[in-house]
Amino acid sequence: MQPIISVRHLNHYYGQGSLKKQILFDINLDINRGEIIILTGPSGSGKTTLLTLMGGLRSIQEGNLSILEQELLHATKEQMTLARRSIGFIFQAHNLLNFLTAYQNVEMALEIQDITAAEADTRIRAVLGAVGLEHRMDYYPSGLSGGQKQRVAIARALVSQPKIILADEPTAALDKKSGRDVVEIMENLAREQGCTILLVTHDNRILDLADRIIYMEDGYLVNSSNIATLVQ
Ligand code: ADP
Numbered sequence: 145m146q147p148i149i150s151v152r153h154l155n156h157y158y159g160q161g162s163l164k165k166q167i168l169f170d171i172n173l174d175i176n177r178g179e180i181i182i183l184t185g186p187s188g189s190g191k192t193t194l195l196t197l198m199g200g201l202r203s204i205q206e207g208n209l210s211i212l213e214q215e216l217l218h219a220t221k222e223q224m225t226l227a228r229r230s231i232g233f234i235f236q237a238h239n240l241l242n243f244l245t246a247y248q249n250v251e252m253a254l255e256i257q258d259i260t261a262a263e264a265d266t267r268i269r270a271v272l273g274a275v276g277l278e279h280r281m282d283y284y285p286s287g288l289s290g291g292q293k294q295r296v297a298i299a300r301a302l303v304s305q306p307k308i309i310l311a312d313e314p315t316a317a318l319d320k321k322s323g324r325d326v327v328e329i330m331e332n333l334a335r336e337q338g339c340t341i342l343l344v345t346h347d348n349r350i351l352d353l354a355d356r357i358i359y360m361e362d363g364y365l366v367n368s369s370n371i372a373t374l375v376q
């Protein structure tokens with residue numbers, strides 16, 4: 145089967161002219177359907193850059209990157225938008241809208257979907273229940289703890305049943321217990337839906353939750369078969 149994400153000889157640069165600086169170097173990576181992958185490595189090594197390229201949030205400059213069989217090199221704006229719609233994004237800062245309740249924040253993610261109001265309501269209640277927030281649906285973010293807000297963000301990312309979840313340090317602002325809870329909830333929901341997850345973290349307390357760990361350093365992906373020794 146074709147990998148759901150495939151990266152070939154990907155380079156990326158920031159800046160122009162004499163300030164141009166290479167950030168990613170010859171990245172090659174295949175991610176299979178349903179895999180749960182953790183991408184780790186020091187701060188500044190290029191993890192967020194790679195994630196935003198995979199998510200169609202930034203244009204590809206050199207090399208190839210295909211996601212759900214759509215090549216993103218030279219993709220049109222419409223093709224980039226379609227690629228983004230098949231992805232659920234979760235960021236370090238939960239990015240909830242403060243003037244909307246937990247329910248309404250999740251509801252927003254369904255607005256572009258072609259489903260009835262009744263079906264939307266069923267799905268929103270089910271996903272908020274699955275992250276353990278059935279009693280917090282009408283709370284505003286200001287009334288929720290950090291872990292609860294991040295669980296709303298997970299519910300929002302998963303309610304449209306995306307094929308891929310891209311998560312950038314989703315546990316960074318959480319204590320150990322809530323960080324693990326949040327990732328376990330995400331993982332269980334994703335497995336139920338057959339969703340693929342790429343999760344960036346340097347939280348080594350959750351590495352064991354991955355099917356595969358890949359490691360990035362100074363813009364290079366380090367051969368993942370060498371990781372076992374790094375992780376212990
Ligand atoms: P990580 O997520 O692993 O911390 P990033 O992808 O955020 O790494 O950053 C990789 C490198 O690119 C860092 O040196 C960072 O300073 C630089 N960088 C990130 N974003 C930009 C940007 N928008 N413009 C210029 N340099 C950037």
Ligand code: MG
Binds near residue numbers: 191
């Ligand atoms: Mg980052």
